[in-house]
Amino acid sequence: MLRSRTFWKQKLLHPVARVLLVLTVGVLLVVEVGFIFAGGEFTRYDLLAIALYAGVAGFAWHPTSAAFIVMLISSVGVMFTGSAGDLLELAIALSLVAATCAPWVIVTHIMLLSALTAYIAATGTALASGGVFGIAGIAVVAFLAGVAFRLVAARETFLVAERARVTEDLEAIARGDRERIADELHDGLAHDLTLILFHARALPLQPDDAARQVSLATIEESAEQALHSIHSLLSLMRDTTIEGPRVHPARYDGNVVEAVSSLGALLRDAGIPTQIAAPLDGLGVSSATGRALTETAIEAVTNIIKHAPKSRSATIDLRNHSDVVELVVKNVAPVAHQGRKGHLGGRGLGRARQRLTQCGGTLEADRTADGWTLRATVPARTESIP
Incomplete structure (x- = not known):
């Protein structure tokens, strides 16, 4: 000194x-x-x-x-x-x-x-x-x-x-914990509750027993996932040593291709004809990049179900180019059912954009003449981010 x-x-x-x-x-x-x-x-x-x-x-x-x-x-x-x-x-x-x-x-x-x-x-x-x-x-x-x-x-x-x-460190830790809890609420609960709400409203209008069984099964599965997310959230609040919140429901813990297939099935169960295009031989990206892409796909599908449930069709296109991996999610909906003006810049898309940026990627989301389009790109080969 x-x-x-x-x-x-x-x-x-x-x-x-x-x-x-x-x-x-x-x-x-x-x-x-x-x-x-x-x-x-x-x-x-x-x-x-x-x-x-x-x-x-x-x-x-x-x-x-x-x-x-x-x-x-x-x-x-x-x-x-x-x-x-x-x-x-x-x-x-x-x-x-x-x-x-x-x-x-x-x-x-x-x-x-x-x-x-x-x-x-x-x-x-x-x-x-x-x-x-x-x-x-x-x-x-x-x-x-x-x-x-x-x-x-x-x-x-x-x-x-x-x-x-x-004091600043403690405040930063508190802010980080609040962010983690908010992410857990959004990523774990919002998706499942959106599915429950949609199918609960659609259940009385289903034309046959098969369609009603699909809605009931989706409600049951989403409720179980929501309960699991609540338990995870309680653990997060009680145990500060947890490395980080679950960033997506357990049923999407597989690779991105499997997640895209499952999300396409959810849209179809919601009554939205959906086309899926994905490579069969994998993407060759790091686990962190795969999680970021999966989160982005979940957010896009959730927004379609929440904000444009009357969509006439949807597409989920996952392509592996020479230098980038591209995820494009589109929907076609009547003008009256294209969603609220403000949902394009909500917390979910903001967090998805942040995760993709950490992996060296980008995210664009905007309306089109007949619906809504989300486009995410990440480098084809990235190192795993701790």
Whole structure:
């Protein structure tokens, strides 16, 4: 710490120390005024003493200016009066200089003190025998006291900064936990509840027992998945050591091609004719990229069921090009059933875009003349992202 430039920068005294310094100077001034009245005259020594006390008080606001005022007044006192008292006060003032001023000011103060001490020792009798060593000892003690005060102030600054950093870290952890819980709610529950709501509304309108059985089976399966997601969410809230929330329901834990096939079947069960195109030999992407594509496909299908349940048709196209893997989800719906204006930029698509960006991919989603289109692309070969 002593080698740090920040440690040796000019700094103000601690507010409490400033108050104590001002009070001490005030007491000294009162004592000096008392001596003046007791003596019945105002001498140049009294003027120098008052000016010196005022300079010392200046350390509470402008340490560098105060240091040079003290050095100037002490030099005048030593040179023109030969007073060793001014020399002693200059040595004591080194504690304030060492505690507040920049290194060059400290060095200047020490050099001036040394020069004045040598001058008094060589030309005057103000110093008793061995007085030079006394001044030197007082100066060393004052310097060490100032450095100790600087150390205490630096440690307090460090502790305050560390407390602020810890507070920011805790706030970031809390935000992260809220984001994870929000993702779990959206990714785990919103999809299943959308299916339950859709088939519950469609159940009374189904034309035959087979269609009703499909809706009942979908409602039952989605309810089980929703319950599983709730248990996962409770575990997430109770156990902060979980690495991350489940990003999609358990039935989509397979590869992207299998997920696309299952999602196409969901759309068909919802009464939307759906065409699926996917490679049979896999995609050759990392597991993280596969999860991101699966999430994007889930979000697209969920939006179709939620916002455009009367779609006339839909397509899910998963293609492996030479340099990118492309997922395109489209639906064709009457104008009156193309969904709300705001759903294109919701949380789900925002999170999907973020996941794809982490994998080096992109996501575009917008309306077309007859429906809605989502297009996601990722590099054909990516490294797994931890």
